Structures are given as structure tokens and as C-alpha cells.
Amino acid sequence: MSHPVLDEVRRYLGRGQSAPLAARPAVPPARQANSTSEEIELLLREIQALSGSAAHMAAGDLDAALVRLVQEQEIKKACLWSTPRLADLGVERRLQDLGVQIIPGQADKRSLAQCDLGVTEVDFALPETGTLGLLASAKKPRAVSLLPRVHLAIVHPAALRADLQQVFIEAKDQHYLVFISGPSRTADIELTVTLGVHGPKALVVWVMDD
Amino acid sequence: MSETPTHIEFGEYSRRVPPNIPAAVQQATARFLEHRQARVDEMPQWEDLRQAASDLRLHTLLHLDTYLEKLESRVSAAGGVVHWARDAAEACEIVLEIARAHKVRRAVKVKSMATEEIGLNQALAAAGIQALETDLGEFIIQLAGTGPSHIVAPAVHLTKEEIAALFSEKLGVQAPADPVQLTEIAHAALREKFLEADMGISGGNFLVAETGTLVIVTNEGNGRMCTTLPDLHVAVVGIDKVIPDWESLAVLLKLLARSATGVKISTYTSFISGPRAVEGEGGPREFHLVLLDNGRSRLLQDPLGRETLKCIRCGCCLNVCPVYKNVGGFAYGWFISGPVGAIFSPQILGVEAARQLPFASTLCGACADVCPVKIPIPEILLHLRQRVVEGDEFGGPAVARVVQVGAKTAALAFGTPWLYRLGARLLPWLSAPAQRQGWLAALPPPANRWTKVRPFPAFAARFRQWWKGRHPRKQP
Amino acid sequence: MISASMAIQAQLFITCLSEHFYPGVLEKMTALLERLGVELIFPEEQTCCGQPFYNSGFQNQARDLAEKWLNAFGRSPAPVVSPSGSCVEMVRHQYPRLFKEGTQQHALAQDLSQRTFELTEFLVHQLKIIDVGATFPHTVTYHASCHYLRGLGLRSEAQQLLRAVRGLELAPMQDEEVCCGFGGVFSVIFPEVSQAMMESKVQNILNSGAEAVVACDAGCLMNIGGGLRKAGSAVRAMHIIEILASQG
Numbered sequence: 001m002s003h004p005v006l007d008e009v010r011r012y013l014g015r016g017q018s019a020p021l022a023a024r025p026a027v028p029p030a031r032q033a034n035s036t037s038e039e040i041e042l043l044l045r046e047i048q049a050l051s052g053s054a055a056h057m058a059a060g061d062l063d064a065a066l067v068r069l070v071q072e073q074e075i076k077k078a079c080l081w082s083t084p085r086l087a088d089l090g091v092e093r094r095l096q097d098l099g100v101q102i103i104p105g106q107a108d109k110r111s112l113a114q115c116d117l118g119v120t121e122v123d124f125a126l127p128e129t130g131t132l133g134l135l136a137s138a139k140k141p142r143a144v145s146l147l148p149r150v151h152l153a154i155v156h157p158a159a160l161r162a163d164l165q166q167v168f169i170e171a172k173d174q175h176y177l178v179f180i181s182g183p184s185r186t187a188d189i190e191l192t193v194t195l196g197v198h199g200p201k202a203l204v205v206w207v208m209d210d
Numbered sequence: 211m212s213e214t215p216t217h218i219e220f221g222e223y224s225r226r227v228p229p230n231i232p233a234a235v236q237q238a239t240a241r242f243l244e245h246r247q248a249r250v251d252e253m254p255q256w257e258d259l260r261q262a263a264s265d266l267r268l269h270t271l272l273h274l275d276t277y278l279e280k281l282e283s284r285v286s287a288a289g290g291v292v293h294w295a296r297d298a299a300e301a302c303e304i305v306l307e308i309a310r311a312h313k314v315r316r317a318v319k320v321k322s323m324a325t326e327e328i329g330l331n332q333a334l335a336a337a338g339i340q341a342l343e344t345d346l347g348e349f350i351i352q353l354a355g356t357g358p359s360h361i362v363a364p365a366v367h368l369t370k371e372e373i374a375a376l377f378s379e380k381l382g383v384q385a386p387a388d389p390v391q392l393t394e395i396a397h398a399a400l401r402e403k404f405l406e407a408d409m410g411i412s413g414g415n416f417l418v419a420e421t422g423t424l425v426i427v428t429n430e431g432n433g434r435m436c437t438t439l440p441d442l443h444v445a446v447v448g449i450d451k452v453i454p455d456w457e458s459l460a461v462l463l464k465l466l467a468r469s470a471t472g473v474k475i476s477t478y479t480s481f482i483s484g485p486r487a488v489e490g491e492g493g494p495r496e497f498h499l500v501l502l503d504n505g506r507s508r509l510l511q512d513p514l515g516r517e518t519l520k521c522i523r524c525g526c527c528l529n530v531c532p533v534y535k536n537v538g539g540f541a542y543g544w545f546i547s548g549p550v551g552a553i554f555s556p557q558i559l560g561v562e563a564a565r566q567l568p569f570a571s572t573l574c575g576a577c578a579d580v581c582p583v584k585i586p587i588p589e590i591l592l593h594l595r596q597r598v599v600e601g602d603e604f605g606g607p608a609v610a611r612v613v614q615v616g617a618k619t620a621a622l623a624f625g626t627p628w629l630y631r632l633g634a635r636l637l638p639w640l641s642a643p644a645q646r647q648g649w650l651a652a653l654p655p656p657a658n659r660w661t662k663v664r665p666f667p668a669f670a671a672r673f674r675q676w677w678k679g680r681h682p683r684k685q686p
Numbered sequence: 687m688i689s690a691s692m693a694i695q696a697q698l699f700i701t702c703l704s705e706h707f708y709p710g711v712l713e714k715m716t717a718l719l720e721r722l723g724v725e726l727i728f729p730e731e732q733t734c735c736g737q738p739f740y741n742s743g744f745q746n747q748a749r750d751l752a753e754k755w756l757n758a759f760g761r762s763p764a765p766v767v768s769p770s771g772s773c774v775e776m777v778r779h780q781y782p783r784l785f786k787e788g789t790q791q792h793a794l795a796q797d798l799s800q801r802t803f804e805l806t807e808f809l810v811h812q813l814k815i816i817d818v819g820a821t822f823p824h825t826v827t828y829h830a831s832c833h834y835l836r837g838l839g840l841r842s843e844a845q846q847l848l849r850a851v852r853g854l855e856l857a858p859m860q861d862e863e864v865c866c867g868f869g870g871v872f873s874v875i876f877p878e879v880s881q882a883m884m885e886s887k888v889q890n891i892l893n894s895g896a897e898a899v900v901a902c903d904a905g906c907l908m909n910i911g912g913g914l915r916k917a918g919s920a921v922r923a924m925h926i927i928e929i930l931a932s933q934g
Contacts, residue, residue, distance in 0.1 A: 005294040005449065005503045009275045012510040018276045025265035027457050028258040050477075106490035109439050110405055129475040138490035142438045146431065164463060168456035172421055175288060175487055179479040184431040187471075188347035188363060190370050191238055192389040197346055197397050198404075199431020199478065224879055232882070532865045536882040570876065572869025572883075573741065575836035592780075595743030614744075621739055621747035624702070625754050630733040634705060649915060659874040663881040664912030667707040673700055676713055677728050 031128060033162035039127045040157060040207050046130025050182025051195060052203035054130075059208055062089055069117075069204060070098045073150045078117040079103045082139040085156065089208075091119055105141040112141075118148035118200070124167045125159045125207075129181055132205065133159075133167050136176040145180060151200040153180075155207045213329055214298060218543030218555065220566040224536075231359055231538040234367040238360060239529040245472020246526065246580075253468075263465055264584035266458045267520035271510060277419040277452045278501070284422025288484030290497040295446075297504050298328035304500050305330060305411070305444055306337055312442050312496075314339055314408040318400075320426065320433045321345040322413025323361065323523060324446045324502055326545035330411070341411065342403050344432035346396050353380045359538045361547065362470050362525040367538060400432070410436035410494065414447035415522070416462060417499075420455035422483055424499065427466065429477040437480060443494040448502050450519040462522060465582035469524040505558040512604050514590045518553050520583040527577035527587065533570055542567065549577040553590045561598045565608040568594035634671035641669050694813070695764035697727045699802065701773045702734040703904035708769075711904075714931035715769055715805060722813060724767075729758040737776040740784075741870045749784045756781070756794045759802075765812065766802040769927055771834025771903045774804040779837065804834065806843040806902060806926060816850050821934040823853030826924070827896035829887065829910065830863045831903035844902055844926055851929060857896045861886070868909040880909075888913040891921060898922040900929060 010016065033039055040056055047054035057065060069075065078100050080092055092102055095117075103111050112118075120140065124133030132153050136142045145151050161167050171177045184199030195201050250256050270277055282292045295301035309317070317334065319325065319341050331352075334341040343352040347365035351358060353376050358364030365373070370387045377385035377395055385395055412433065416425040424445055426433045437443050453459055467476045486493030509515030528534050528548030539547035543564070544555050552571055556564040568591050577587045593602070599614065601607035607614070623629050644650050645668035653661045660666055696719065700712050719726060736751030755777070759766050768774050778799045785792035809815050828848065834840050848856055867873065867883025874880075887910060891899045898921060899914075901907055911923035 003294045004296055005501065005507065006275055006278060008296075008503065008507040009278065009449070009510060012507050013272070013275060014511065015275075018279065019273065021273055021276055022269065024454050024458070025262060025269050027262050027266070027461050028255050030460075046474075109492065112492075113401070113405060131475055136486070136491050136493065138488045141490060142434075142486075142492040146434050146438060164460040165457060168460055171481075172423075172456045174481075175483045176491075176493065177481040178434065179475070179481075181475045181477050181479075183477070184429070185477055186346045186393065186430045188345070188350065188365050189368075189373055189389040189392055191241060191363075191366070192370075194390050194393040197393050197430045197432075198344065198400065198435050221876055224876065532867070532883050532886075533876075533879055536879050566875075568743075569872065570879075572832065572865045572867065572872045572880075574832040574865035574869070576832075576863075576865070579836060592741065592743070595741070596745045597743070599743035600746060617739065617742070617744045617747050621736075621744070621750055624734045624736075624739075625751050627731045627733055637706065649912070656874060659877045663873075663877050664884065664909070664916045666912065667908055669706055670709050671706045672709045673705055673712045674730070676709070677716070680716070681726075681728070 030163035030165040033160070036157055036160070039160050039162070043125055043127035043130060043160065043207065046127060047182065047203070047205050050130050051185070052130070052182045052205060054205040054207070056207045059089060059210060062091070062208070063094060065206065066091070066094050067098060069152065070095070070100060073116065073202065075100050075117045075150065077101045077103055077115045078119060079105050079107070079112050079115045079144050079148065080119040081105060081121060081141070081144055083121050085121055086119065086154065089154070105144050106138060109143055109147065112143045113147045115148040117150045117152060118144040118146070119152045119154070120145050122153050122155050122159050124161050124171070125155050126161055126164065126167065128163070131179050131181045133171065134178050134180065135171065135174050142176070142178070145178070146199055149196060149200055150202045150204060151180070152204045152206070155205060157207060157209060215543050215559065216563050218564045218567060220541055220543065220570045223541040223543060227537050227541060231367045231540070232536050235360060235538045236535050238363050238366040239535055242471045242529045246468060246529070247472070249468040249472055249474065259461055259465055260582055260584055262461050263582055264520065266453065266461060267583050268516060270453055271450070271516045271519050274449065274452065274510065277454060278449060281417055281419040281422055281452055284419065285484065285499055288422050290422065290484040290499055293498060293500045295500055295502050295504070301328045301446060301500055301502050301504070302330055302333035305446065306333060308442070308444055308498055309334070309337070309339055309409060312408065314442070316403070316407050317341045317409040317411050318344050318404055318407040318436045318440065320412040320428065320436045321348045322411070322446060323545055324413045324448050325411065327504065328446065328502065330446065342400070344400050344404070344436060345428070346393065346430060349396060349400065350376065357540060359540060360525065360528060361523065361539065404435045404439050407440045409442045409444060410440040412437055412443065412445045414445050414451055415466070416459060417447055417452045418456060418459055419452055424482045425459065426480045426482065427476045427478070431478055433480055434478050437482060438493050441495045443485070443496070444498045444500065446500045446502055448504070448506055450506050466522060466524055469526040469580065469582040509557055514593050515557055517585050518557060518590060520585055521550050521554070522583060524582055526580045526582065530576040530580050532574065532576070533572065542570070549587045550585070553587055553594065556594050561594065561606045561608045565598045568598055631674065634674070637669035638671060693723060693725050695725045695727060695762070696808070697729055697759055697762055697764050697766045699732065699759065699766045699768035699773065701768055701770045701904065703908070704769055707908060708904055708925060711769055711925045711927050715927045718818065718927065718931045719767065722815060722818065724813070727762055727764060729761070732758045735773050735776050737773060738870055740776065740780055745784065752781050752784050752795070753791055756791065756798055759798055760794050765808070766798065767805055767808045768802065769805050769902070769904070769925060771804050771831050771838055771840065772905060774802055775833040775837035777802045804838060804840065804902065806847055807838065807840055810843045810846060816846050818847065818850070818930050820930050820932050821852040822929045822932040823934065824898060825855045825857050825896045826898045826900050826929065827857045827859040827891060827894040828862060829859065829866060829891070829899055829901040829906060831901050831906045832865050834902045835863060847926065847930060848900065854929070857894045859894045860890045866906050866909050868905045870905065873909065884909055884913045888917055888919070892917070892919060896921065898924050900924050900926050902926050
């Protein structure tokens with residue numbers, strides 16, 4: 001397929017049609033992981049440095065942690081990803097028991113915007129930069145991690161990756177991926193950092209073993 | 211700052227800079243550099259990454275046709291629609307067409323230098339479509355009706371008091387001069403706008419040819435909001451933003467945020483390949499990518515033009531440039547400023563429109579030291595200066611004949627040894643009456659441009675005679 | 687170590703700025719190098735390396751002057767020494783670019799580019815001398831000239847030489863590596879911006895508490911020296927050679 005712009009590009013590169021591709025230059029090697037416990041510690045530290053809240057806990061601690069979260073953040077409405085692990089952990093049921101109204105993740109954006117809390121898992125986590133990687137699908141709606149003012153992300157240690165390159169190898173053919181590194185932030189007013197300007201004001205990350 | 215400029219008067223603009231701008235810019239950039247240095251110190255592979263990034267970008271530009279074709283094919287396969295825009299007018303027309311076809315009345319925008327370059331907001335407004343900037347800094351300067359003073363922190367020149375007054379006036383709210391509360395006001399004001407918008411407009415930091423993926427980087431989350439909530443997403447991206455694949459992307463993302471503001475990574479990075487898969491996922495039903503040329507292709511024929519196109523718009527060169535830090539972004543006359551603006555604008559607009567910009571530098575080289583993709587900015591500036599005064603195969607000259615004649619005459623005087631030596635002997639004698647304690651307080655024009663600022667040293671050539679006295683018989 | 691049987695020769699490249707405005711620096715450089723055992727040659731027909739023209743975009747004129755410079759210094763096989771970082775940068779990096787590859791002038795430019803040295807790099811890397819036997823019992827602060835620092839990559843040579851000077855105390859300067867605002871033609875094309883940069887540099891010098899500021903480039907010294915005088919300051923702007931030649 002041709003177009004004036006492509007023709008111009010070829011013309012200024014001094015050729016009539018596309019040339020065979022030269023080898024793409026090499027990239028430096030990827031970062032290697034330390035032990036799992038060190039990587040988890042690093043992830044928690046980096047998220048906290050970004051003003052997120054992060055903790056490592058056993059599945060048995062979930063109940064108490066949810067009670068605290070609902071209380072401290074005054075959660076009235078929540079929306080969730082619909083994944084097997086979240087179902088196994090019974091997150092939705094526990095929230096309902098605490099009096100939180102559940103809005104379906106596939107609800108319209110205005111309904112989701114009413115939620116105080118969005119609960120997701122993560123598909124990837126990058127300890128080096130405190131980054132969470134989330135894919136998207138009907139069961140993993142994008143807005144759950146975006147519209148509510150609190151985003152709770154439950155991380156399985158198996159999601160940890162040492163380097164961007166590894167995440168990219170696994171995720172490149174997905175139609176959507178988002179990296180989240182801390183709560184929404186800006187320093188546009190006199191360089192003073194403030195949180196929650198558009199995205200969630202609070203990011204809560206629980207690394208949870210089985 | 212939206213129409214394509216025809217004559218950038220850096221000298222005049224720099225003289226009209228309000229005094230608060232240099233101070234604000236210096237404060238912001240000092241902080242960015244301090245944090246950047248911490249990042250560089252903790253990364254032993256930093257120089258390897260820079261070299262790889264430079265090589266990757268250059269490789270891509272040398273094969274830009276192949277990668278653009280691949281990109282188009284992949285974006286289309288992913289369900290996106292690709293449009294090609296030869297220039298700013300065509301790009302605006304394409305976006306307007308899409309907006310009209312979808313009966314768009316309200317659009318929300320992520321900060322995008324490409325859309326500033328083409329004057330999109332003005333074109334939309336003229337067509338009765340409200341295009342609201344949603345980056346806090348861009349939102350603020352849109353309310354204020356001014357341009358950005360820095361490419362990454364556009365409202366850094368405004369105080370919280372000024373922003374509070376602006377919000378009070380334009381938003382009709384009681385706005386206290388406190389950043390946290392001002393942020394909350396902006397959050398509330400924009401939240402509803404995101405939800406009701408018919409179209410989200412963005413630029414793009416990178417376009418990955420391998421899979422047709424648009425990469426958008428923000429800290430605030432408005433990038434996600436604009437590209438997730440409206441049913442329609444239109445992205446305007448320069449053709450120079452293409453990169454081959456995700457491996458290359460990893461290299462560039464490791465450099466971008468660290469170079470820009472000294473954070474390891476920005477808060478949100480979206481990787482978008484086409485529209486949403488199903489309705490329940492959320493996200494736009496339609497995705498349009500407008501690929502913008504607007505003079506970039508012409509730079510591909512010049513090796514230094516290709517070096518210029520490597521730019522990933524991190525703003526680090528601005529942060530280190532002592533000239534930029536004394537004048538701010540407005541003085542550079544277009545959407546792009548600092549050292550990169552000084553090389554981009556004259557090449558895209560032509561030296562006739564921007565002939566002062568290559569000279570708006572002391573060639574100190576601080577920019578080249580920090581550029582994550584190793585653009586040899588001082589070298590490009592020198593070539594552009596030649597284009598301005600002598601002309602070369604790609605353009606110019608853009609000075610009067612008399613300037614060229616003057617240079618030839620001066621070179622003759624400098625290059626003729628007996629004439630030069632005569633001048634060396636005469637000048638101390640001629641200027642003796644005017645010198646005081648080894649200094650000349652005033653010189654005739656145009657040299658008075660020096661002495662208006664500080665005294666000039668007295669002419670005092672005597673070495674040749676001294677040498678002859680010391681070595682009477684030594685000749686080469 | 688220099689011994690009489692292997693006397694080093696060097697050609698003096700005095701530069702137009704130093705010739706016209708800092709003759710004392712040239713005299714001291716000559717005396718210093720001869721004291722260190724260097725046999726000096728002074729090619730008389732040298733004038734200007736052409737940098738002011740090159741930096742203004744007049745590459746054709748710069749090429750003419752470069753050709754003359756190469757002829758003046760190409761006659762002798764001896765290395766070339768200069769008290770100016772920016773002029774040496776011109777010869778080393780820009781001269782080869784001015785001539786077409788394969789021509790005689792290009793070959794000559796390549797040759798001279800490899801054996802033209804700034805004074806401090808000549809002392810430290812060619813003569814391998816750091817202690818030149820100088821005494822200067824004062825506090826000085828150092829300004830890193832842009833072409834010297836970034837153009838030639840000389841990040842420690844001046845400081846090494848200064849630290850070996852008896853009695854000298856080196857006071858740190860904030861923004862030591864930031865441009866002073868001279869930039870050749872820049873200072874007269876955009877005088878207001880040049881002034882702002884110069885005033886920042888002068889303020890940093892005054893804040894250092896030093897009695898003198900030292901640099902390795904005449905352009906910087908003209909700008910900074912003039913600025914200090916205008917500010918009514920007694921702080922002296924000195925070329926490093928003046929300190930290295932000082933005997934107390």
C-alpha cells in the first residue's frame with residue numbers, strides 16, 4: 001500500500017522502494033532476579049517509596065486486612081476483576097459481609113465512577129520500579145484500576161519479573177497492557193507532589209502467597 | 211503558540227521574558243537534574259543504554275519506510291484505523307473528519323506536543339468542538355490562555371496563588387492557594403468531563419512497529435482516562451516516534467522517565483494495540499492513529515537531520531541548558547524549546563523562519579552529555595549556523611550579502627600574516643587613550659554590545675617582539 | 687622525566703585572544719615550558735585558527751584560515767601546545783571535518799589533530815609532570831571551561847596541577863561546570879542572556895570565598911574578568927599558567 005507520506009520517506013532516504021532490513025542493533029542484557037523473598041521486599045519498598053501502601057501477607061490475613069481497609073478508606077461501593085483467584089479468596093463475599101455494595105466490573109463507566117474501591121489482581125509485577133502490569137479483558141475491565149479512588153491489587157509471587165524485557169516477551173501480543181507504578185501523582189503546581197489528580201489517590205498492594 | 215511560526219525572533223522574545231520565569235524554570239530543572247543524577251549513579255549500565263538507544267533510533271530512521279509499513283499493517287490487523295497526514299492542516303482536517311463523522315461535541319485531551327505543533331485545539335474550537343486539556347499543567351495554561359514554559363512541566367512558571375486566582379475566576383469556585391486543594395478542584399472539574407466526553411485525543415511517546423502498539427506515558431492518569439473512557443480514541447503521532455519492537459521499547463523506557471524528571475518510571479504507561487476487544491472490558495470502540503509528517507521526512511536525507519529525529523522528547527536538554535534556563539520556553543517561539551527546539555525548528559520550518567535559533571546557544575555541550583539518545587546537538591547547531599550564513603544543500607543562506615562580505619573581509623585580515631601583525635601592533639596604540647587599568651569601558655558599535663554588559667580587556671599584543679628578544683636566531 | 691638527551695620539542699600556538707589580551711600568559715607559558723626542558727618553536731606566520739568564523743557558520747572562511755594554520759604548523763613534526771582549550775578543540779575535532787577525506791589537507795588535518803595539545807594535558811599526559819614547582823599561597827576556585835571540559839574531556843588535569851601548587855587552597859564553586867555565557871559571538875548576538883549567565887557565574891565565584899578564579903580559556907577569562915571588575919570585586923580572574931608560573 002502506498003501513500004504520499006511513505007513515498008516522501010522513501011524519496012528522502014534516497015530509494016524507490018523499501019530496502020532490506022539491516023540487523024537491528026543489540027540491546028543490553030536484562031536485569032537478573034535475586035531470591036524471591038528479596039524481590040518481594042524490593043517490590044514493597046519501591047511501592048512505598050511511590051507513596052503506595054504495600055504488604056506481604058498470607059491468605060489467612062485477608063479478612064483482617066479487608067476490615068481495616070474498608071474502615072480506613074471508608075469504602076461504600078466496590079468493583080472487582082472476575083478471576084479464579086479472587087473468587088477462591090472470596091474477596092467479593094468478604095466485602096459484602098462488611099456492608100460494601102458490589103458494582104459489577106462490566107457496569108457502565110458512570111456506575112464504576114461511583115465506586116470507592118477497585119480490586120484487581122496483577123498479571124505482572126516489576127520489583128525494580130514498583131510496577132504492576134495489568135492486562136485487560138471482559139473479566140479484567142480497565143476502569144476497575146482507574147476510576148475508584150482506591151485501587152487494591154492482589155499480587156501472587158509468581159507474577160514477579162526481574163526486568164521489563166521479560167514482561168514484554170510475554171505480553172507483546174496482547175491488545176492492551178497498562179503499567180501502574182504508584183498512585184496518580186502530579187507536581188505541576190509549584191513542584192509540590194500531590195496525589196490522586198485523575199487516577200486512584202491510593203494504591204494498596206498485597207503480595208499474597210497461596 | 212499554535213500557528214506555524216514564520217519568523218522566530220529569539221532575541222526579541224528573550225528580552226521580553228517576565229522575571230519570574232527564569233527563577234521558576236531554574237527551580238524545577240534543578241530538582242529534575244538532582245533526581246536524574248541519583249538514577250544515573252545507581253545504574254552502571256546507563257552509558258550502554260544510551261548507546262543502544264542511539265543505535266536503535268538511528269537504525270529505525272534509516273529504515274523508517276519499512277517500519278511505518280509494518281506499523282500500519284499491524285495497527286489495521288488489530289482493528290485500528292491508520293491515517294496519514296502530510297502536514298499540520300491535513301492532520302487537523304483528518305481529526306475533524308473523524309469528529310464530525312461521530313458527531314463529537316466534547317473531547318478530552320492528553321498532553322501531546324504533536325497536537326500543539328499542528329494547532330489542533332484551535333482547529334477543533336473553530337469547528338465548535340470543545341477540546342479540554344486534562345494534564346494538570348496543560349489544563350492550567352489552557353485556562354490561562356498561554357503557552358508552556360517547559361515541555362514536561364508546562365505551568366512551572368505560575369505560582370499557586372496565580373493558579374488559585376485562575377481557578378476562582380474561570381471555574382467559579384473558591385480556590386485556596388494550596389496545591390493539594392487545587393489538585394482536588396482540578397480532579398473534580400475534570401472527572402465529569404472525562405465521563406461525558408465523546409472523543410479522547412492523545413499523542414504518543416512511541417509506536418511499536420512489531421505489534422502496532424501505541425505507548426503513552428503519564429503520571430496523572432489522564433492518559434488512561436482519555437484513552438479508556440470515551441468510545442472514540444484518536445492519536446496524533448509524529449512518524450519519527452516509530453521503534454522496531456518491544457525489546458527496543460524496553461531500552462527507551464528505561465531512559466525516558468529517568469532523563470526527564472529523575473523518576474525510575476512514570477506512574478502510568480499504557481500499551482494500546484487497537485480498540486477494545488469486547489464491550490465489557492471498557493476502552494474505546496474505535497481507535498484512529500494519525501501519522502504526522504509535517505516536514506519530518508525531509509530531515510531523513512541529511513545525516514544530522516536523522517540525528518535530530520532520534521529525539522524522544524524527554525526534556526533533559528532543557529534541564530541542563532544555561533541559555534534555556536535564563537529565558538524559558540516562550541523565547542523559542544514554537545511548541546518545542548531548549549536545545550532540541552533550537553535544532554528542530556530551523557530544520558522543520560526552514561532557516562528563513564528560525565535563523566536566530568541556531569545561534570541561541572554558547573555551544574557549551576551540556577545537552578549532548580545528557581541526551582539519552584546521544585543527539586550531537588552542538589554539532590547540529592554548527593551546521594545550521596552554516597546553513598544560515600552560507601547556505602548548504604538543504605537550505606539557506608538567510609542573511610544579507612553584506613554580512614557574508616564582512617566575514618570574507620575579516621577572514622582576509624585575520625589570514626594575512628603581515629596585516630594581522632600590523633593590527634596587533636596598532637590596536638594597543640590606537641586604544642591607549644581609552645584604556646583604564648588594563649580595561650576598555652566602552653567600544654564603538656557593534657562591539658558596544660559587549661561593553662554595555664562588562665568592560666573589554668585592553669589591546670596589549672607584544673609576544674612576537676618578546677619572543678624575538680628571547681630567541682633572536684630561532685626561525686622555523 | 688625529561689633528560690637532556692631526549693629534549694622534547696613543541697610548537698607554540700599562541701592563539702589570537704591570548705596574543706591580543708593576555709601576553710603575560712604567553713610569556714609565562716614560554717618560560718615555564720623552557721624551564722621544564724622543552725625546546726620551543728614559534729611558527730611566525732600563525733594568526734588565528736579560524737574558530738570565531740567556524741562558530742559563526744562561516745565554514746568557508748574557517749577553512750581558508752585552517753589551511754593557513756595547517757601550513758604554518760605542518761612544517762615541523764613537533765607537537766603543538768596551546769593555552770586555549772577551545773582552540774585546541776577546533777584543531778582536534780573540527781579541522782578534520784573541514785576537509786574532504788582523501789585530500790592532502792585532510793591528511794594534514796588528521797596529523798595535526800593528533801599532536802595538538804592544550805597546555806595542561808601536555809604537562810600531565812605528555813611530559814607526565816604534575817608538580818611544576820610552583821608556589822601560590824592563596825585560595826582559588828576553578829571554572830571548568832566548556833570546550834576544555836566537554837570538548838577535550840579534560841576533567842581532572844587542571845585540578846591535579848593546582849593541588850600540587852605549594853600553599854594553594856582550592857575552594858569548591860557551585861555550578862563549576864556551567865557555562866559562563868561567553869560562547870564567542872553569542873556574547874554579542876544575545877548580550878542580555880550572556881549577561882545573565884555571566885552574573886550567575888560571578889555570584890558563584892564570590893560565594894566561593896576565593897581570592898581568585900582560575901580557568902584554562904582566554905574567552906572565559908575575558909568574560910568573567912570583565913564581570914568581576916564591573917561588580918567592583920577584587921577577585922582576580924587568572925589563567926592557570928599564571929599560577930603554575932608563580933614562585934610565591
